[in-house]
Amino acid sequence: xxxxxxxxxxxxxxxxxxxxxxxxxxxxxxxxxxxxxxxxxxxxxxxxxxxxxxxxxxxxxxxxxxxxxxxxxxxxxxxxxxxxxxxxxxxxxxxxxxxxxxxxxxxxxxxxxxxxxxxxxxxxxxxxxxxxxxxxxxxxxxxxxxxxxxxxxxxxxxxxxxxxxxxxxxxxxxxxxxxxxxxxxxxxxxxxxxxxxxxxxxxxxxxxxxxxxxxxxxxxxxxxxxxxxxxxxxxxxxxxxxxxxxxxxxxxxxxxxxxxxxxxxxxxxxxxxxxxxxxxxxxxxxxxxxxxxxxxxxxxxxxxxxxxxxxxxxxxxxxxxxxxxxxxxxxxxxxxxxxxxxxxxxxxxxxxxxxxxxxxxxxxxxxxxxxxxxxxxxxxxxxxxxxxxxxxxxxxxxxxxxxxxxxxxxxxxxxxxxxxxxxxxxxxxxxxxxxxxxxxxxxxxxxxxxxxxxxxxxxxxxxxxxxxxxxxxxxxxxxxxxxxxxxxxxxxxxxxxxxxxxxxxxxxxxxxxxxxxxxxxxxxxxxxxxxxxxxxxxxxxxxxxxxxxxxxxxxxxxxxxxxxxxxxxxxxxxxxxxxxxxxxxxxxxxx
Numbered sequence: 001x002x003x004x005x006x007x008x009x010x011x012x013x014x015x016x017x018x019x020x021x022x023x024x025x026x027x028x029x030x031x032x033x034x035x036x037x038x039x040x041x042x043x044x045x046x047x048x049x050x051x052x053x054x055x056x057x058x059x060x061x062x063x064x065x066x067x068x069x070x071x072x073x074x075x076x077x078x079x080x081x082x083x084x085x086x087x088x089x090x091x092x093x094x095x096x097x098x099x100x101x102x103x104x105x106x107x108x109x110x111x112x113x114x115x116x117x118x119x120x121x122x123x124x125x126x127x128x129x130x131x132x133x134x135x136x137x138x139x140x141x142x143x144x145x146x147x148x149x150x151x152x153x154x155x156x157x158x159x160x161x162x163x164x165x166x167x168x169x170x171x172x173x174x175x176x177x178x179x180x181x182x183x184x185x186x187x188x189x190x191x192x193x194x195x196x197x198x199x200x201x202x203x204x205x206x207x208x209x210x211x212x213x214x215x216x217x218x219x220x221x222x223x224x225x226x227x228x229x230x231x232x233x234x235x236x237x238x239x240x241x242x243x244x245x246x247x248x249x250x251x252x253x254x255x256x257x258x259x260x261x262x263x264x265x266x267x268x269x270x271x272x273x274x275x276x277x278x279x280x281x282x283x284x285x286x287x288x289x290x291x292x293x294x295x296x297x298x299x300x301x302x303x304x305x306x307x308x309x310x311x312x313x314x315x316x317x318x319x320x321x322x323x324x325x326x327x328x329x330x331x332x333x334x335x336x337x338x339x340x341x342x343x344x345x346x347x348x349x350x351x352x353x354x355x356x357x358x359x360x361x362x363x364x365x366x367x368x369x370x371x372x373x374x375x376x377x378x379x380x381x382x383x384x385x386x387x388x389x390x391x392x393x394x395x396x397x398x399x400x401x402x403x404x405x406x407x408x409x410x411x412x413x414x415x416x417x418x419x420x421x422x423x424x425x426x427x428x429x430x431x432x433x434x435x436x437x438x439x440x441x442x443x444x445x446x447x448x449x450x451x452x453x454x455x456x457x458x459x460x461x462x463x464x465x466x467x468x469x470x471x472x473x474x475x476x477x478x479x480x481x482x483x484x485x486x487x488x489x490x491x492x493x494x495x496x497x498x499x500x501x502x503x504x505x506x507x508x509x510x511x512x513x514x515x516x517x518x519x520x521x522x523x524x525x526x527x528x529x530x531x532x533x534x535x536x537x538x539x540x541x542x543x544x545x546x547x548x549x550x551x552x553x554x555x556x557x558x559x560x561x562x563x564x565x566x567x568x569x570x571x572x573x574x575x576x577x578x579x580x581x582x583x584x585x586x587x588x589x590x591x
Contacts, residue, residue, distance in 0.1 A: 145587065328340045430453060524585070
């Protein structure tokens with residue numbers, strides 16, 4: 001056999017071995033790239049590691065051995081790869097990841113922020129018996145966050161959810177409704193009250209109370225049939241001396257004796273009542289349900305019942321005169337109770353206290369309080385040298401929540417020059433009411449909790465502010481309370497300024513969100529049904545986006561705070577918001 005015949009047999013073996021080496025080296029380089037800027041270890045160069053160079057030398061040496069054996073007795077043969085072995089392919093060139101791709105890869109929070117800007121909309125989950133969480137689905141429960149296709153690309157001013165009906169206000173101020181409580185055959189939200197420039201709303205057992213930008217308050221039935229059959233008022237138009245009849249039936253809630261320039265600026269409500277706050281700090285209440293008249297003191301008017309109500313409409317507004325002289329700044333309402341906070345941080349509570357939801361000790365002989373009563377928050381800080389001021393309230397179902405700024409002051413006999421931390425503010429959160437489903441958030445399953453209890457997971461928190469170069473308290477930006485569950489948005493430091501001009505490691509992140517309480521209808525979004533008594537995180541809303549990036553470790557959902565961004569070709573100021581409803585939850589893109 002000639003030398004040429006030998007080379008024709010030996011060279012394919014070398015080529016096959018070298019090709020295997022190139023594939024190994026390709027995988028090595030790819031792993032370095034995906035590891036994001038990992039440096040090469042000592043003893044490596046562009047041919048790979050020392051062990052890889054040794055493998056190549058061994059292959060060449062093996063070829064020489066085959067050659068020497070041929071000159072003796074044996075003939076060299078190149079071994080064919082096994083039939084069932086892997087098919088070796090030429091390595092494909094892969095470009096370096098872009099700056100934005102790298103950010104998505106290293107930060108789930110950055111990806112969540114980007115998705116919230118690129119794909120605004122609504123996620124909902126929980127009870128779907130009334131086709132509210134998923135109008136087009138027959139499923140009884142929606143166990144994890146799911147997008148409502150109708151709202152894809154839409155921005156909303158407000159949204160409220162009952163088990164049987166949902167209501168939302170579009171960016172243009174029109175009312176949308178859906179669910180079997182609205183119409184059994186409706187599978188997508190439908191516009192109802194339009195052209196009123198609505199800005200916020202609240203819902204009772206069977207009606208919707210909507211506030212317009214000009215201070216007008218509309219009350220309309222949740223059911224489409226009632227809207228069609230009820231009396232429809234005549235409305236003026238922009239054409240002089242021209243009026244037309246409304247397409248839907250509604251009633252007006254108009255507080256009396258309003259001063260010049262005074263208007264309603266906030267509304268909230270429970271199953272049977274509504275609270276209306278004016279720009280002058282005055283508070284009014286009204287019946288808001290067509291089924292039952294408020295009878296548990298939640299209107300804040302002593303002695304007011306169905307039989308003692310004044311002449312006029314059953315849903316007329318009543319000024320809560322006990323609060324005259326106090327400029328009310330914040331309001332909240334549970335199913336049958338009401339809360340109000342004035343500018344000085346004092347809390348007034350009235351209504352049902354059968355489970356301690358007013359913050360007063362349970363009294364079986366006085367289950368209701370029909371006049372606003374001052375809650376003694378300072379007793380919660382007795383002996384601490386801290387001066388408390390309530391900054392916000394929230395309520396839902398049979399639970400109440402209070403956020404407090406407690407300022408360190410000098411105690412009696414303390415030497416001011418030797419005391420450190422004077423003036424330091426600690427942010428705390430308290431709750432009261434029923435905790436049997438975990439709704440208190442304090443880690444206990446208390447049936448009745450009258451004295452407000454501190455939620456340790458949401459209290460006494462600090463973080464380092466890089467811009468201010470100091471430790472700052474982490475307050476709550478917002479609490480949303482449903483019938484048995486709640487969610488808190490933390491006011492932690494956020495960052496939304498990553499751009500094409502900044503580093504590839506410069507990533508955005510939003511605000512932390514925690515959830516707790518009843519989970520019988522999967523309203524916590526965990527995919528499981530167990531109740532939770534301590535605030536916890538849930539997974540990102542769009543968990544599939546994380547998986548597409550090859551991210552296996554679990555990350556937490558963070559909400560995107562307000563930012564002016566470009567949406568569908570226009571610049572708009574938007575944020576994500578939380579809404580805990582009656583056994584239903586939602587996250588929506590708000591303006």
